[in-house]
Amino acid sequence: MxxxxxxxxxxxxxxxxxxxxxxxxxxxxxxxxxxxxxxxxxxxxxxxxxxxxxxxxxxxxxxxxxxxxxxxxxxxxxxxxxxxxxxxxxxxxxxxxxxxxxxGEGGAGAEPRTPVGRMELERAKVVVLPLYLSFTDVSDLDPEVSEQVLTAVLGTMTARQRAAYAGRLTRFAEDGRERVARMYAEYGPGSTIAIHGRYSLLHSPTSIAVLERLLTTPEELRVEWDAAELPPAWLDGLTRAWEAAAATAGSLPS
CATH class of the missing domain: 1.20.58 (Methane Monooxygenase Hydroxylase; Chain G, domain 1)
Known part of the structure; x- marks a missing residue:
């Protein structure tokens, strides 16, 4: 048959x-x-x-x-x-x-924050680079601390939130595309701003992830940032670049 x-x-x-x-x-x-x-x-x-x-x-x-x-x-x-x-x-x-x-019947808010796992870090790497390159070019800067930066970013989230972070970050980039593009044009690769210094982070693919957390959970991000002993000037520079881009690129993304 x-x-x-x-x-x-x-x-x-x-x-x-x-x-x-x-x-x-x-x-x-x-x-x-x-x-x-x-x-x-x-x-x-x-x-x-x-x-x-x-x-x-x-x-x-x-x-x-x-x-x-x-x-x-x-x-x-x-x-x-x-x-x-x-x-x-x-x-x-x-x-x-x-x-x-x-x-965890209390929902995502009741979840404890667990140490960032290797696969969570790899998933973050996969999403940040294409998003970054959708706004600007590859920079000469390739900081060895990229993993430390992403670990600090993911440290602000629960495991459940990390699982859904690729979608959240993609929506953030799309919602604020005009302003984010202006920020990179004025302070990122190809701009007149020097690679090293206060605005160094804008030459790293991790910057789009840091920006999302800086606008969403600034207190938690600064705690993780300090724990990782990352330069506070990088956050200040990213904040200034974002604020400067507001005048010509519309309102904040939701």
Whole structure:
């Protein structure tokens, strides 16, 4: 008997488990610790569930035509399915960032801040460079303290907030694009401002991440900054550059 198309496309639990194990083993050969690989896979799973929930929410708002009981049943079923997907996405996210399903019922605000992990740092590196290059050119400055800067930035957040930081930072850059671009044009690579000195941070890809935290959680950032023994002048220079860009590039991003 020939398999139907549905049979060929259906994956069961063993198939998914096999794919995950294969990926973990391949990454291990490349030097990625299995715990880090499993964390990344967990975040991808949680994100896929969250995106599926959003799509189902959109479908739930468009019940097909027909009798009222049928439409109401459609809506109720779609909402119930979306809620279940949301709950599974939440559980998967908690597991990926090292929190069990019953822990932290008080929400993200109740989470303790844990030491910044290697994979959290790597994820931050992946997002900051493309964002930085969307505003300015590569600088001659390549500070050895880049990891210290990103560690200070991530230290202001919980593990859950770090997991969602790429999206938050991307939205921040888009919301304030005109003003951020003006800031880099006047103080970053290619400007008349010297690479070394008060405005050095604007020549580093980490500056976009520091700016977001400086405008969102300035007190927490300064605590982490001082703990890392980073130059206070860098924060002052970034603040001055941001304020100077306000006159010609609109209002602060939300």
């Amino acid at each position: 020939n398999a139907t198309e549905d049979d060929r496309l259906r994956l069961d639990e063993a198939d998914v488990r096999n794919a995950k194990t294969t990926l973990v083993q391949l990454l291990a050969r490349a030097g990625v610790y299995s715990g880090d690989a499993e964390e990344l896979i967990g975040l991808v799973e949680a994100g896929a569930l969250a995106l599926a929930q959003r799509e189902l929410d959109a479908l739930a708002a468009e019940a097909p035509g027909g009798e009222a009981p049928y439409a109401e049943g459609w809506l109720d079923g779609a909402r119930a399915a979306a809620e279940e997907l949301g709950a599974r996405a939440e559980l998967t996210l908690r597991q990926a960032v090292g929190r069990g399903g019953a822990e």
